[in-house]
Amino acid sequence: MTGVVVVIIIAILVALGFGLIGMVKGGKQGSDKMFKSLVIRVSLSVLLFVLVMFAGYMGWITPNAVMVDAPIVQTPVQK
């Protein structure tokens, strides 16, 4: 699930990047490119939000759970 979320985030960043390229380019062509890219970025963002909330609701992801399974040293305090 985490992989899917990360892939969508990368796609959002790519769309945002294309929007930036369009903005720097300017003119009719650049303006069109910027607008289309930003529409894609907004759509993907809404999709990601819905997906994350649904995954949380279904229990597929747990808030801040990443460290739970990490090795933790539990050794008695040295007296």
Added chain:
Amino acid sequence: MSEQEYYVPHGTYWPIIGSIGISTLFVGFANQMHGVEWGGSVMALGLAITVFMMFGWFGQVVSESTSGMYSKQVDRSFRWGMSWFIFSEVMFFAAFFGALFYARQMSVPWLGGADNNLYTPDLWNAFSASWHQMAFLAPGTELASGTVMSFPEVPATGIATATPADVVDPWGLPALNTALLLASGVTLTFAHHALRAGHRNQIVGWLVATIALGVAFLGFQIMEYSHAYHDGLKLTSGIYGSTFYMLTGFHGFHVTVGVIMLTVILYRVQKGHFNADNHFGFEGVAWYWHFVDVVWLGLFVFVYWL
């Protein structure tokens, strides 16, 4: 000015006024943080000079633009200037997200003995590596939310320990705030579309909605901070507390700047400064807002959820 002519900026006093304003602001801020009596007054003076500079300098650029002084070459220089500003912003947030990633995935597990078998209890009494550390909450402490700290394995040294999930619940205000910012991205896209189609009244309506959503986000963020702080999550609450406030704090500051920029653009739209083919000021601010929106989405996913 012809297309071929290289643009040479005219002489202006605004940069030095800006430098004086920002320097005064930070001298005041630093002294305020150290409890110096005059810190607050100097800070206010610095802010006033900075705001004065912004009105003066930005107003001059706008009047030069509307009086037709700018060629296509100048337009290109503005676009490149914006792109470098954005590059610095991306690097700024990349550094903080990088700090979050490094602390969580690498340094904290290492301190916990992962990979290198370091004997961490020698570093600090009964240190246990956990992303969840919130320092200085003794076992038995009851949070304002009703959660009671109970970690019998923690010795009387009182280090550690609630989970951020006890304090920062992604289902409450964070989810609402994410929905608000995403909605603002949608309304801004409608405003952008209306501008390209030449429908001025619609642009104004959608821009007002975008600004209102941004202000609502900031209001709820203040509430969220108040809850978190009273529940014991502070800048000093271990690495999670530090990265949480650093990232969300700077993001909130950027939303504030974005709201100011959108308000200026709203004023300019009403004044008729833009048309369907020529509206770089709008494009620059719109992209900035989308960027701030995406940063929040990253925060929501990586700080609150994953």
